[in-house]
Each structure stands twice: as structure tokens, then as C-alpha cells.
Amino acid sequence: MVSLIKQPHARERRMIFKNVDRPGWKTDIDTYLEDGGYEELKKALTMSQPDVVNEVKASGLRGRGGAGFPCGVKWGFIKQDGPKPIYLICNADESEPGTFKDRYIIHQDPHQLIEGMVISCYAVNARLAYIYIRGEYPEGAKILERALAEARERGFLGKNILGSGFDCEIYVHRGAGAYICGEETGLIESLEGKRPYPRIKPPYFPAVLGLYQCPTIVNNVETLCHVKHIVRMGGAEYAKIGRPNNTGTRILCVSGDVQKPGYFEVEVGSLTMGELLYDICGGPKEGRKFKAIIPGGSSAKVLRADEKYKIKEKGTDGAMVDKEITFDQIPMDFDTLAAVGSMAGSGGVIVMDDSRDMVETLANINEFYAHESCGQCTPCREGSLWMQKITRRMVSGEGAKQDPAVLKSVADNIAGKTICAFGEACAWPTQSFVGKFREEFDAKAQKNVTPREVSDGVALREGRPVLVHDHEVAAASPGGVPKPDAPWELSNDSKAGHV
Amino acid sequence: MEIPAELEARIDETITHYPVSKRSAVLPLLHLLQEHFGYISPETANWVAAKLDLQPINVLEVVTFYPMFRAAPPGRHHIRVCRTLSCAMAGSYRLLDDLCQMAKIERPKHAGHGTPFTVGEDGRFSIEFVECLASCGTAPVCMVNDDFYEGVNKEAAAQILEKYQ
Numbered sequence: 135m136v137s138l139i140k141q142p143h144a145r146e147r148r149m150i151f152k153n154v155d156r157p158g159w160k161t162d163i164d165t166y167l168e169d170g171g172y173e174e175l176k177k178a179l180t181m182s183q184p185d186v187v188n189e190v191k192a193s194g195l196r197g198r199g200g201a202g203f204p205c206g207v208k209w210g211f212i213k214q215d216g217p218k219p220i221y222l223i224c225n226a227d228e229s230e231p232g233t234f235k236d237r238y239i240i241h242q243d244p245h246q247l248i249e250g251m252v253i254s255c256y257a258v259n260a261r262l263a264y265i266y267i268r269g270e271y272p273e274g275a276k277i278l279e280r281a282l283a284e285a286r287e288r289g290f291l292g293k294n295i296l297g298s299g300f301d302c303e304i305y306v307h308r309g310a311g312a313y314i315c316g317e318e319t320g321l322i323e324s325l326e327g328k329r330p331y332p333r334i335k336p337p338y339f340p341a342v343l344g345l346y347q348c349p350t351i352v353n354n355v356e357t358l359c360h361v362k363h364i365v366r367m368g369g370a371e372y373a374k375i376g377r378p379n380n381t382g383t384r385i386l387c388v389s390g391d392v393q394k395p396g397y398f399e400v401e402v403g404s405l406t407m408g409e410l411l412y413d414i415c416g417g418p419k420e421g422r423k424f425k426a427i428i429p430g431g432s433s434a435k436v437l438r439a440d441e442k443y444k445i446k447e448k449g450t451d452g453a454m455v456d457k458e459i460t461f462d463q464i465p466m467d468f469d470t471l472a473a474v475g476s477m478a479g480s481g482g483v484i485v486m487d488d489s490r491d492m493v494e495t496l497a498n499i500n501e502f503y504a505h506e507s508c509g510q511c512t513p514c515r516e517g518s519l520w521m522q523k524i525t526r527r528m529v530s531g532e533g534a535k536q537d538p539a540v541l542k543s544v545a546d547n548i549a550g551k552t553i554c555a556f557g558e559a560c561a562w563p564t565q566s567f568v569g570k571f572r573e574e575f576d577a578k579a580q581k582n583v584t585p586r587e588v589s590d591g592v593a594l595r596e597g598r599p600v601l602v603h604d605h606e607v608a609a610a611s612p613g614g615v616p617k618p619d620a621p622w623e624l625s626n627d628s629k630a631g632h633v
Numbered sequence: 634m635e636i637p638a639e640l641e642a643r644i645d646e647t648i649t650h651y652p653v654s655k656r657s658a659v660l661p662l663l664h665l666l667q668e669h670f671g672y673i674s675p676e677t678a679n680w681v682a683a684k685l686d687l688q689p690i691n692v693l694e695v696v697t698f699y700p701m702f703r704a705a706p707p708g709r710h711h712i713r714v715c716r717t718l719s720c721a722m723a724g725s726y727r728l729l730d731d732l733c734q735m736a737k738i739e740r741p742k743h744a745g746h747g748t749p750f751t752v753g754e755d756g757r758f759s760i761e762f763v764e765c766l767a768s769c770g771t772a773p774v775c776m777v778n779d780d781f782y783e784g785v786n787k788e789a790a791a792q793i794l795e796k797y798q
Binding site for chain 2: 230
């Protein structure tokens with residue numbers, strides 16, 4: 135496998151990625167044991183189960199899959215004394231575009247994940263666990279299966295683990311190419327052998343009604359690996375890494391228009407976006423300037439490189455004061471990225487330089503979400519395809535004057551109106567791209583056309599008259615098909631006409 | 634449709650991974666059968682349904698949802714090129730064109746479901762434009778069967794094709 139940068143950067147603090155690209159490192163259990171592997175499992179098994187949970191709570195560990203939810207709090211939701219069995223699922227679906235960290239953990243350090251999982255299973259009293267790995271990692275699934283067999287053989291898995299009386303079994307379960315399986319309740323449906331239609335919360339919080347309607351913990355690969363290190367260091371010591379409420383290390387994945395893309399494990403918030411992109415990734419390509427950055431996977435809202443961002447910072451007297459910063463001064467932590475209007479998400483940073491056309495970029499993203507919408511909720515199923523259709527026609531020179539407004543209107547009518555967070559995931563790119571780069575969208579929306587002509591154009595060009603129906607046109611223009619030049623925009627009311 | 638004894642043994646073993654509900658084994662069984670037959674025929678789907686005490690629709694709805702399950706036979710070697718943002722920025726649309734031209738395959742339409750791929754006339758290759766393969770830092774990437782290739786330019790693409798006869 136071609137690798138990115140073999141040497142960890144001086145600004146990195148490698149904990150989870152300690153063994154990634156390590157010379158002489160192999161994925162077999164002997165290599166792992168020689169390096170002190172499974173010692174933390176032994177330690178955890180001497181602790182009481184609530185103690186392990188408490189250490190994780192004290193560590194402040196936040197989920198590394200995208201939502202950043204405190205892991206210990208999630209575990210605390212599990213009712214241990216209930217009559218139902220408890221399950222643990224490792225979310226190894228890694229499907230957020232821009233994210234590629236779990237790939238390296240799975241392919242190069244499978245035992246670290248397994249050890250983290252067995253400790254976590256012990257903590258929440260789960261006797262059966264699954265690793266839901268995306269279908270596109272066939273090699274990863276084989277590596278994990280081999281590693282699980284080795285762990286079973288050495289008594290780290292199975293009945294009476296290391297004589298502790300604790301039984302735990304882990305199986306690998308392969309997905310089959312659907313992004314929505316990264317959503318925890320969709321993943322659970324998929325693991326039950328069904329279409330991965332996400333479940334509505336409440337009542338289907340996995341910790342209460344998860345896999346087979348039993349209490350279930352779903353954690354990301356990286357999160358579960360951190361558990362091992364929390365047991366090693368103790369929660370309080372771990373919490374000293376990073377920043378308050380943003381503890382630990384985290385793996386950032388940088389791709390797109392930088393000199394040196396790659397993965398970097400750093401203390402959370404220990405460096406700014408500028409330090410990441412200029413110092414570690416070598417800055418923009420020859421003769422180029424940064425234009426836009428998606429900081430946390432493709433569904434995170436885009437940031438403009440020439441914009442000023444307002445954040446609140448603790449002043450010398452302890453009071454919060456307003457501060458204006460440029461994009462390169464944004465600390466890469468959960469809270470600040472949320473404060474500037476985006477999110478740390480899954481840690482996938484996608485960089486665009488000034489050679490990129492923002493309409494083309496959004497069109498690419500919209501293709502993805504239109505393909506991946508599960509189709510369960512109407513706003514998302516229909517809206518993701520409308521956004522795809524509109525950005526398609528804009529990039530092919532057929533953009534109508536109304537298009538930027540229609541795009542925004544469609545996106546606004548998806549976010550917050552769906553069962554799962556995919557609604558936001560597909561709306562945020564459109565909302566932020568159109569909002570922040572309006573001039574580029576307006577420039578590509580110059581045609582004075584009626585909706586009918588627009589639709590026909592798309593239908594002919596794509597050779598597939600998908601979603602081009604008269605009722606759609608009618609829905610877009612409640613007063614009948616408008617005359618040329620008449621501005622039209624979807625409103626909440628007009629959508630009601632869509633059948 | 635004939636299921637070799639060895640494959641059926643693997644299938645039976647896989648079902649034991651799901652002690653609570655056999656239905657959970659739908660995806661793994663479809664993977665095993667697609668590896669063997671190359672695609673999921675209606676007959677295969679029905680076989681899975683019978684094996685797991687399900688209605689055929691329970692399996693069909695899964696086959697038709699998940700992009701990796703194919704409804705028609707692919708070529709001897711199936712190529713997947715990543716289409717999503719980072720790969721697209723690194724030239725994956727061009728890579729798809731180059732691969733199609735070199736392997737003499739019609740360009741597939743777009744990422745999609747069912748049979749979104751095209752097969753060359755000699756049946757050696759089929760090609761599909763897929764969504765994110767999660768290796769954005771080494772874009773553009775592609776897979777041939779289960780093998781993964783990173784940073785693939787035109788020269789590398791030509792060499793990769795040579796390896797698969």
C-alpha cells in the first residue's frame with residue numbers, strides 16, 4: 135500500500151497511530167504482545183465495571199465518529215441491571231467523504247481496536263459485539279477476522295477471558311456500500327439484515343432500544359481505541375491532553391489542494407487550521423491560494439479562507455470576550471469549529487484552492503448525497519435529488535437565475551425535517567456553499583428560463599428523465615407555469631402540492 | 634443453481650455469528666454468494682430467503698438497496714473508481730475515462746444502484762464509478778476486485794490493467 139508521509143510530524147502526538155507506518159510493525163498478535171499489547175485489558179479486568187466507565191467519563195473522551203458526543207455519558211445510559219442482553223457495535227463504516235483514519239487503524243493495528251473493544255464490552259457488560267466494517271474494506275475485514283481468531287486463541291476473547299469469568303465474542307460484519315450505514319440506527323437496521331433506514335429518536339436511542347431492541351452502544355473505531363489508552367493513563371491524566379471539553383488526541387485527515395495531504399494525530403485543539411495546513415501540510419500548491427476548507431467531512435459547512443470569524447474567548451479577567459480571527463487562526467477543536475459555524479465532525483479536512491469552481495465542488499458533493507439518501511423521509515429523498523439536479527444544470531451552463539435561491543430554499547426545507555442527521559448532512563453543504571460563495575452561484579445562474587425548459591434540458595442531457603414530471607413544475611409554481619422571466623422559488627406551501 | 638459444499642459450510646458457520654436473529658446474516662450471505670457467482674440473481678436471492686426462513690422480498694429489498702450488490706454479472710475483473718470530492722479533485726473523472734479507453738469499455742453512466750457498471754465486450758473487465766472509498770489523502774483511488782490502488786495516474790492505470798487477464 136502506498137503510504138502518505140512515513141515520518142510523524144514534530145507537532146504530532148501519536149497514541150492511536152503509534153504503530154501506523156512504524157518500521158517493522160506487523161498486524162499479527164505476537165508483534166502486538168511484544169509491544170505491551172493487551173496489558174490494558176488485563177488491567178481493566180482487575181477493575182470493577184463501573185470503575186472503567188467512570189475513568190472514561192473522567193477522561194472527557196468525545197466520540198470521534200462525527201457527532202462528538204461524550205463517550206462516558208453514552209455508556210452511562212446503559213441500564214446494566216435490566217433483563218435484556220447488552221450489545222456493543224464498533225462503527226467501522228467510515229463513509230464520510232474526507233475521512234480515512236479508521237482505514238489505517240484497521241489495516242495496520244487491528245489488535246488495538248480489538249483490545250479497546252473487549253475493554254469497552256467489559257465496561258458496559260456486553261457479551262456480544264460486532265464490528266460493522268464498510269464493504270469497501272474487504273482486506274480490512276480479513277485482517278480483523280484473522281486478528282480476532284488470534285485473540286480468541288490466546289484467551290483475550292471468548293469464554294472466561296483471562297480467567298476473569300467475563301465472556302465476550304466479537305464478529306466482523308461487512309456493509310455493502312451504503313453511506314447511511316454510518317448513522318448508528320441505520321447501522322443497527324443493517325446489522326439486523328434489513329435496509330438501513332434510520333430509526334426515530336425517541337424512542338429508538340440505541341442505549342435503550344438498539345440492536346434487536348436491546349441496549350446497544352455504538353462507538354467509532356478511533357473512539358474505542360482511545361478507551362485502551364484511558365485505562366492505561368487513567369481518566370484524569372488523559373483529560374490533561376488537549377483542551378478542556380476537547381480532550382485527548384484526534385486524527386485529522388487532510389485531502390485536496392495541499393502540498394502534503396495525509397493523516398496527523400494531534401492533541402485536540404493544539405494547533406490552528408493555519409498550522410495544520412501550512413506547517414504540517416506544506417501550504418497550498420505552487421502559485422495557488424487557499425479558497426475554501428471543509429473542516430470535518432463533506433457534510434460539515436464550508437469555511438471561506440478570506441473570511442473573518444467571530445469567537446468568544448476567555449479574557450485575562452476570566453470574562454468571555456469577543457474576538458475576530460481569520461480562518462488560519464481557528465483552533466482545530468470541537469467547540470471552536472462549532473462556534474465558527476461548522477463542525478469538527480469526523481476530522482476529515484478537505485481543502486480547495488483558488489483554481490476550484492465552488493459550483494462544481496458543490497455539484498460533486500450533491501451527487502454524493504443524492505446517491506446516498508436512503509429515501510425514507512420525503513424532504514431528504516426529494517430534496518437531495520433536486521439539489522443534485524439544480525447543481526448539475528448550473529455546471530453545464532443551464533443555470534436559471536432563480537437557481538441559487540431555489541437551492542437554498544430546498545436545503546432549508548430538508549435540515550431539521552428528517553428522521554436522521556443525513557438531512558442536515560446533505561443540506562449543510564448547499565446552505566454553506568451558496569451562502570458563502572453566492573457570487574459564483576449567481577454567475578452560473580444567468581439563464582432566463584421557465585422551469586419547464588430547465589427540466590427538459592436536464593432530462594435530455596442526462597439521458598434519464600428522472601424526477602422531471604409535470605407535477606414538479608406545478609409544485610414549483612403554484613400559479614401555473616410562469617411566464618418567462620417570472621421569478622420562482624419553492625416555498626413551504628408550494629411543496630405541499632408535490633405528490 | 635449449485636452451491637458447493639465448502640461454500641455452504643462457510644454459510645452455515647456465518648449464520649452462527651448471529652445467535653439472536655438469522656435474518657442478520659442476509660448481508661454476509663449475499664457477500665459470500667456474490668463472491669462465488671459474481672452477482673445476485675433472483676434465484677440466489679430466493680435461496681438466501683429460504684436458507685434464513687425469510688420471505689423473498691426481505692432479501693430482494695436488501696439486494697436492491699445496497700450499491701455493492703450487483704443484479705447482473707460483472708466482467709472477470711471488476712474495477713471501481715472513486716468519484717467523490719477529493720478523488721474528483723485529483724482527477725478521478727479523467728482516470729475513469731482513461732481506464733475505460735484502455736480496457737475498451739463504454740463509460741458507465743454514474744454511481745447508482747442495480748447495474749450501474751459497464752462490461753467490456755471480451756468480458757475481461759467491468760467498470761463502475763463508485764462513491765467514496767475512504768482514502769482521500771492518496772487520491773485518486775480505485776479498486777480491482779478486492780485489491781486497492783492509490784494515487785493512480787494514467788501510467789499506473791495501464792500497469793494495473795496488465796495484472797488482470
